[in-house]
Amino acid sequence: MKDRNFDHLPEHLGLVSRRDFLKFCAVAAAGMGLPLGMGVKIAEAVASNLKKPPVIWLSGQECTGCSETLLRATHPTVEKLILDLISLDYHETLSTPAGALAEGARHQSLQENQGKFILVVEGAIPTKEGGIYCQVGGKPVLQILKETAPQAGAIIAIGSCASWGGLPSASPNPTGAVSAAEALGGKSTVINIPGCPPNPYNFLSTVLYVLTFKKLPDLDDKARPKFAYRRLIHEGCERRAHFDAGRFALEFGDEGHRRGWCLYKMGCKGPETFNNCPEQLFGDVGARSWPVGTGCPCFGCSEKGVGFAKPIPEQASLKYFTPAGVPFQGTEGIRSGGGSVCLTPSTAYPPIAPPEGHGPTTAAVAVASGLAGLAVGAGAVAALKLGKKEPSDAPETKKE
Amino acid sequence: MGLSRRDFLKAAAGGGLALASNLSPAPVLAREPVPRLPDALGILYDATLCIGCKACMAACKKANNLPPELCTPDSLWDDPVDLSAKTVNIIKLYKNGTGLAKDQEINGYSFIRQFCMHCVDPSCVSACPVSALTKDQQTGLVRYDKDNCIGCRYCQVACPYNIPKFQWDQAFPQIVKCQLCDHLIAQGGYSACCEFCPTGASIFGNVQHLREEAHRRLSFKPGEFAEYPLHRVESRHTTRRQATPYLNHVFGEREGGGTQVLMLANVPFNKLGFPLLPPESQASRSETLYHTLYKGMILPYVLLGGLFYLIYKNTTGHDLP
Numbered sequence: 001m002k003d004r005n006f007d008h009l010p011e012h013l014g015l016v017s018r019r020d021f022l023k024f025c026a027v028a029a030a031g032m033g034l035p036l037g038m039g040v041k042i043a044e045a046v047a048s049n050l051k052k053p054p055v056i057w058l059s060g061q062e063c064t065g066c067s068e069t070l071l072r073a074t075h076p077t078v079e080k081l082i083l084d085l086i087s088l089d090y091h092e093t094l095s096t097p098a099g100a101l102a103e104g105a106r107h108q109s110l111q112e113n114q115g116k117f118i119l120v121v122e123g124a125i126p127t128k129e130g131g132i133y134c135q136v137g138g139k140p141v142l143q144i145l146k147e148t149a150p151q152a153g154a155i156i157a158i159g160s161c162a163s164w165g166g167l168p169s170a171s172p173n174p175t176g177a178v179s180a181a182e183a184l185g186g187k188s189t190v191i192n193i194p195g196c197p198p199n200p201y202n203f204l205s206t207v208l209y210v211l212t213f214k215k216l217p218d219l220d221d222k223a224r225p226k227f228a229y230r231r232l233i234h235e236g237c238e239r240r241a242h243f244d245a246g247r248f249a250l251e252f253g254d255e256g257h258r259r260g261w262c263l264y265k266m267g268c269k270g271p272e273t274f275n276n277c278p279e280q281l282f283g284d285v286g287a288r289s290w291p292v293g294t295g296c297p298c299f300g301c302s303e304k305g306v307g308f309a310k311p312i313p314e315q316a317s318l319k320y321f322t323p324a325g326v327p328f329q330g331t332e333g334i335r336s337g338g339g340s341v342c343l344t345p346s347t348a349y350p351p352i353a354p355p356e357g358h359g360p361t362t363a364a365v366a367v368a369s370g371l372a373g374l375a376v377g378a379g380a381v382a383a384l385k386l387g388k389k390e391p392s393d394a395p396e397t398k399k400e
Numbered sequence: 401m402g403l404s405r406r407d408f409l410k411a412a413a414g415g416g417l418a419l420a421s422n423l424s425p426a427p428v429l430a431r432e433p434v435p436r437l438p439d440a441l442g443i444l445y446d447a448t449l450c451i452g453c454k455a456c457m458a459a460c461k462k463a464n465n466l467p468p469e470l471c472t473p474d475s476l477w478d479d480p481v482d483l484s485a486k487t488v489n490i491i492k493l494y495k496n497g498t499g500l501a502k503d504q505e506i507n508g509y510s511f512i513r514q515f516c517m518h519c520v521d522p523s524c525v526s527a528c529p530v531s532a533l534t535k536d537q538q539t540g541l542v543r544y545d546k547d548n549c550i551g552c553r554y555c556q557v558a559c560p561y562n563i564p565k566f567q568w569d570q571a572f573p574q575i576v577k578c579q580l581c582d583h584l585i586a587q588g589g590y591s592a593c594c595e596f597c598p599t600g601a602s603i604f605g606n607v608q609h610l611r612e613e614a615h616r617r618l619s620f621k622p623g624e625f626a627e628y629p630l631h632r633v634e635s636r637h638t639t640r641r642q643a644t645p646y647l648n649h650v651f652g653e654r655e656g657g658g659t660q661v662l663m664l665a666n667v668p669f670n671k672l673g674f675p676l677l678p679p680e681s682q683a684s685r686s687e688t689l690y691h692t693l694y695k696g697m698i699l700p701y702v703l704l705g706g707l708f709y710l711i712y713k714n715t716t717g718h719d720l721p
Contacts, residue, residue: 244477264476318476321468343468345454346477349493352512352673354482 021046031205031280032217032227045212046085053211054109054117056148057091060141061134061168061177062123065197066159067093072283073200086207089117092136103137110151118207119152121145121190124161124168125183128176145183154210155190157181158203163194164222164304171309181223191216192223196301199280202228222304224274232320233270233298236278238288239263245347252295263292267313269300272320318343431691433657433684434521436607440540441580442518442660443594444610446617447667448503448644449601449628450511452491456593456602460489460515463581463592485567488578489515489593494672503644503666510665512672513602515593516563516578517652517659518542519681526683527558532575540607540660541582546574560656560675560682594631605633607660614650614662617643657681 025046026039057067088094089109095102109117123141126133131142149155157180160166168177181190193203206225209217218226234240242248242262249257250265257263264271270292277290277298292298300306300316321343360368461468461478468478469486480487492514497507504510522542525533532549535542544564555564555575567573581591589595594604603610613633620626620643627638644666651669652659656677663669670676693699 246477315474343470343476343478345457346472346479347452347454348479349452349491349511350481352492352494352671 025208028201028205028208031201032209032225038212042208042212046208052085052087054087054089054113055091055120056089056106056109056117056152057094057120057122058141058145058148059092059136060121060123060125060145060162060180061175062159062161063167064093064122066122066162066203067091069197069282070158070200070203073204086118089113100137110148114151116153117151118210119148119155121155121157121162121180122159124165124177125180126168126175126177127183128174133175142183145180149184149188152188154216155180155184155188156203156206157190157192157194159198160194160196160301160307163192163224163302166194166196167308169308189216190223191219191225193228194222194224194302194304195275196307198302199228199275199277199282201280202276220274224302228276228280229274229302231274231276233273233275233277233292236276237270237292238278239292244344249295257295260295263295263297265315266297267299267311267315268292268297269303269306269310269316270298271316271318272306273298273300273303273316275302431684431687433680436520436658436660437538437540438608439538440520440607440660441585441605442540442607442610442662443580443591443602443604444614444633444662444664445513445602446628447510447512447601447663447665447672448646449599449641450491450513451599451601452493452511453598454491455596455598456513457487457489457491459592459596460578461487463584464488466576483514483563483565485565485569485573485576488565488576489513492673494667496671505667505671508667510667510672512663512665513593514561514563514673515661516542516580517561517661518580519656519659519683521657521681521683523558523560523656523682523686524555524564526687527554529554533564536582539582539585541580541585542577543579543582544575544577549575558682560677590632597631600628600630600639603629603631603633603635607662609633610662611650611653614653614664617664618646618648618650620646654679657684 022039022043025043029039029042032038090102090106092102095105097105123134125131125142125145126140127142131140134141136144157163161168161177162180164179165173165177165182168175169179179190179192181188181192184190191206193206195202202225205227206217209225220226220229222229234243237243239260239262242260243264247256247259247261248265249259249261249263251257252266257266262268278292281287281289281293283289288294297312299312300310301308306316458478460466466488467486469480469484470477471479471481480490483490490513492512494510494512496505496509499507499509501508502510518541520540522533522535525535525542529552530548530550532545532547533542533555534545551566551573553564553566553575556562556566564575564577566575581589581593584590584592590604591602594602597603603613605613610633613629617626617628622643622645624643625640626643627640629635630637630639646664647666647668649669651663651665651674652661655674657680663674665672
């Protein structure tokens, strides 16, 4: 291990111990579904970088929730790691300087780190009327983003607003808010880390992946890293057994809600939202520290067209539930779900005797007998008419 | 009518004679009962081990690529109420009175699995006019070939267990039934229901071994600890549990000529939805009847000839030119 550049570690990481740092890298590797040995590779990549990778953090229409969630990443002392691991050259909330000084830092970093810096976009980008609804230093964010993006090494959109428009783009969308990828017109690849806020470890793992392997992680059809957004929340939900058993909370505070039953009927969007909330949890405070775990239905924040679009009490669609767990094939391509994304039997049982249909209703009998009566009458009339014709035919046959 | 009393008696006597000549030497059975094949494959289902988890139902759908059946109003689950063209394996619940005690007829409950019994002498194969349903000569599995099927659904009427199901909602419908995952067996595997059964309630194997296993279980004294194989009858993986009482009856050993799927339970099988069948198969009885009636085509020709005679007699000199 000595030959592997870990000697520089103390200089880079400040207060982070070598042990804590390696532990964090191992956890990050596990979170991305990489083999455990990759933790060492990640640590190596981080430690061998004598110059810390510069990060420019642009803010559009946002609430700074995504920055806040990152600051609350605590295991193992990630706030120190993120501040010391990267060179955060520009961040409107965290920058010590303000005004022209802060803007100057951004320009300087842009000139020094052409094609090497990581651009993080937080918040939606308003496009209506030239993007005047969000301006920084007298310049629309739309313009700043368009100037900055082509020079970036990698672009990460953090949060639902930057990933697909989020709250600012909710109908009627007065400012014409769009995602970072849309604002750039699809010219640059943007990694989306949606969520409101997203899990900080999904973001940190993505950054470490890019730093270590110098390439983007596997992305799904919505440009989200697959290691975090591969599975439906419903698949990993701790309340799933209650769904299968048909035990549902129907309103806040009712018997079922207090017993921790499934929140599907209260509008939980878990069955149509891809995220790793049930596995990753929030805030590092242990089990159940995620919305559904605390008794609040998932509102689908990380899923375009669900969060901020569907009414909160609306029941989720089960469109991703395929026959017998075959991969879901939508207009956006195949989404592998594995066997767990299929409709499973509930825990209720059919009786031995197969259910029988009930007899015809009185109305149906009346209609049917009316029709039958009509037919009989018509037949009788027809028969009578036939009978009347016979006398004229009869003489002819007799002649023969 | 021009048929005189004399003519009628003549025809009747002739027909009777022909019938008598046809029937009198006929044996009681036109064909021998079908013996069990030595390499027959089957399943032993033990209702006292079943916990009703429905893992077999989910595994069956996946292995056979069957669509879910949405029977609840909110369409949340694959919840069939009976076997259908989308469900070839189902767990049902028998419940009586308070329904508290497992595997008890009175005030108890019992799970029961329903799927194709793979009869030794299957009625569906006998009734099928085009050999769309066939019995494998080696494994004895009853298979369906959609390319031969003409959609007459005789098999549905013939089956005493009400197993073959018709795709009523399809433009080109097929008969759907459990084929014991023969596509998995061909690849060296075995039935998915047994592979996924966590308790050993369904085990797969040679029918001879399954019969021995069934009788071994019947010999257990209730309360004593016993080993139950998991997944396959010859499996070395076993689960150890206290034996519970059994009804002294291996369903499928003799019923309707025997089946390759055997069942154990502690509730009478007629209460679990199974018919009470005589030891001889329905196929042998119906085939005896039909093969007698159509033997050498004598009786049909006699009947047809008689009809021709009557018609000729009554029409000659009147209407015919």
